[in-house]
Amino acid sequence: MSASLALDQVDLRVRLGDVELAHPLLGARLPQPVIVSVGGNSPEHYAAVVRALEAHLAAAPAGSCPDIRGYELNVSCPNVSSGLQIGADPAASAAVVGAVRPLTRRLLLTKLTPNVSDVTAVARAVVAAGSDGVSLVNTFKAMALDRETLRPFLGNRTGGLCGPAIKPIALRMVADVAEALPDVPVVGMGGVMTGLDALEFIACGATAVAVGAANFTAFEAPRRILDELRAELAARGLRTPAAARGLALRA
Amino acid sequence: MNDGSPEGHTHAELWAETVHGRVAGMRHFGAFSELEIVAPRIAAKAVPGQFVMVTVPGGGFLLRRPLSLFAVRSDRVALLIEARGPGSERLTGLETGDAVDLAGPLGSAFPVSGVASALLVGGGIGCAPLQFLSEELVRAGAQVTAAFGFRDFRAARAAGAFAMERLWVATEDGSVGRRGTVIDILAGLDLPPQTVVYACGPTAMIAAVQRWSLAAGLRGYASLEAHMACGSGSCHGCVVDTARGKLRVCSEGPVFALDEVLP
Numbered sequence: 001m002s003a004s005l006a007l008d009q010v011d012l013r014v015r016l017g018d019v020e021l022a023h024p025l026l027g028a029r030l031p032q033p034v035i036v037s038v039g040g041n042s043p044e045h046y047a048a049v050v051r052a053l054e055a056h057l058a059a060a061p062a063g064s065c066p067d068i069r070g071y072e073l074n075v076s077c078p079n080v081s082s083g084l085q086i087g088a089d090p091a092a093s094a095a096v097v098g099a100v101r102p103l104t105r106r107l108l109l110t111k112l113t114p115n116v117s118d119v120t121a122v123a124r125a126v127v128a129a130g131s132d133g134v135s136l137v138n139t140f141k142a143m144a145l146d147r148e149t150l151r152p153f154l155g156n157r158t159g160g161l162c163g164p165a166i167k168p169i170a171l172r173m174v175a176d177v178a179e180a181l182p183d184v185p186v187v188g189m190g191g192v193m194t195g196l197d198a199l200e201f202i203a204c205g206a207t208a209v210a211v212g213a214a215n216f217t218a219f220e221a222p223r224r225i226l227d228e229l230r231a232e233l234a235a236r237g238l239r240t241p242a243a244a245r246g247l248a249l250r251a
Numbered sequence: 252m253n254d255g256s257p258e259g260h261t262h263a264e265l266w267a268e269t270v271h272g273r274v275a276g277m278r279h280f281g282a283f284s285e286l287e288i289v290a291p292r293i294a295a296k297a298v299p300g301q302f303v304m305v306t307v308p309g310g311g312f313l314l315r316r317p318l319s320l321f322a323v324r325s326d327r328v329a330l331l332i333e334a335r336g337p338g339s340e341r342l343t344g345l346e347t348g349d350a351v352d353l354a355g356p357l358g359s360a361f362p363v364s365g366v367a368s369a370l371l372v373g374g375g376i377g378c379a380p381l382q383f384l385s386e387e388l389v390r391a392g393a394q395v396t397a398a399f400g401f402r403d404f405r406a407a408r409a410a411g412a413f414a415m416e417r418l419w420v421a422t423e424d425g426s427v428g429r430r431g432t433v434i435d436i437l438a439g440l441d442l443p444p445q446t447v448v449y450a451c452g453p454t455a456m457i458a459a460v461q462r463w464s465l466a467a468g469l470r471g472y473a474s475l476e477a478h479m480a481c482g483s484g485s486c487h488g489c490v491v492d493t494a495r496g497k498l499r500v501c502s503e504g505p506v507f508a509l510d511e512v513l514p
């Protein structure tokens with residue numbers, strides 16, 4: 001699947017230094033804890049969003065808003081000054097983490113782009129800057145063509161490839177990071193469609209697994225994948241997911 | 252709490268859980284096919300203007316296809332499908348008894364209450380939701396006039412799938428009905444004042460209907476077409492510009508006020 005997805009899923013209308021919190025879910029009680037995905041084009045953008053959310057949470061009466069446990073910094077956005085993906089540059093990625101880290105004591109994850117030759121270099125940089133863990137992989141930059149005109153199908157010319165097509169590469173990158181940084185929590189993702197896929201990410205060193213594209217095939221996919229993961233673990237005599245962690249890594 | 256649903260709601264109500272349907276019939280009308288599926292839970296809840304996300308059976312297609320509800324008949328839903336690519340080709344090749352997964356109903360509805368006279372304007376596959384709408388309008392006591400535009404003879408055979416008393420057809424090549432577009436039909440209609448316009452079709456048609464309605468002093472609704480990945484508001488792949496800002500066709504739409512869409 002190749003998609004151009006708007007990065008406004010949490011619709012914070014950000015003007016620098018003046019953030020308006022507009023998402024309807026901010027006033028809702030949700031049944032599950034939430035990790036907020038934050039995007040931006042400069043360290044100041046990310047900091048402005050996190051600062052505004054922290055202020056909102058500090059002022060909100062208990063139980064009146066979602067249980068926000070942390071932030072995932074999506075560094076796959078283009079940098080306003082260089083135009084390059086922030087996440088392709090270890091120093092630029094670290095600068096984003098460095099701007100946000102002093103603003104919150106909540107969990108801070110950084111979502112890494114796979115569009116790099118060495119994902120471990122960016123992982124090391126963001127962890128050194130204070131990221132509690134890393135999520136990977138984001139989407140692969142890709143193109144799709146209109147079959148008749150042979151012109152780019154996506155309005156933005158390129159989009160992000162996700163889904164089952166990227167799983168083998170995502171597994172390798174998760175394993176690279178887990179081997180390079182064995183003590184760092186890793187959220188593995190990229191084409192998780194079944195419980196076996198989830199188990200493979202855990203075996204490659206993931207401490208948690210995220211499901212994206214599968215939600216588009218069925219809204220109840222995450223629940224099914226969880227049930228399948230339990231069965232896959234049981235079939236191998238593994239009592240917990242932790243028992244499977246790292247089985248695919250070099251000793 | 253730990254099953255993912257806030258109190259008072261079931262998963263099915265909140266998330267349009269996948270329904271395992273069964274093909275009850277398939278009829279072909281030129282370039283279009285009417286697929287009827289036994290899906291009681293969806294049939295019980297659906298209102299005109301809404302759509303379902305349909306899994307292409309047999310594997311190989313990751314994303315579901317958003318398809319308007321063409322009709323609802325007791326425990327069945329009918330979809331009108333134009334075979335445009337490998338996915339829709341496989342859907343139009345289904346046979347009675349085949350299994351097909353779908354989720355819905357999704358999206359906003361055409362308002363029908365208090366309407367005395369309705370003008371339904373459809374272009375190509377955009378005509379699909381107007382049959383269901385017509386039935387609800389007639390049930391609500393409205394007088395319904397429809398104007399459909401098609402490319403050519405083969406596409407115009409889709410008109411045979413519709414049951415409407417006053418249905419005017421135009422084709423671009425003049426092979427069926429009036430030569431030209433639906434707008435050429437609208438100019439010749441004698442409609443009561445306060446007629447409500449309901450339009451669904453390609454962007455250029457929506458824009459033309461918008462201009463015509465403005466000039467005629469009529470208000471109405473437009474249902475927009477869009478490619479969708481999730482169909483449920485999360486992927487933001489179907490966002491369009493409107494007078495209310497950027498909105499999602501799948502969630503705030505597909506039905507919008509005619510004067511707020513910006514084709």
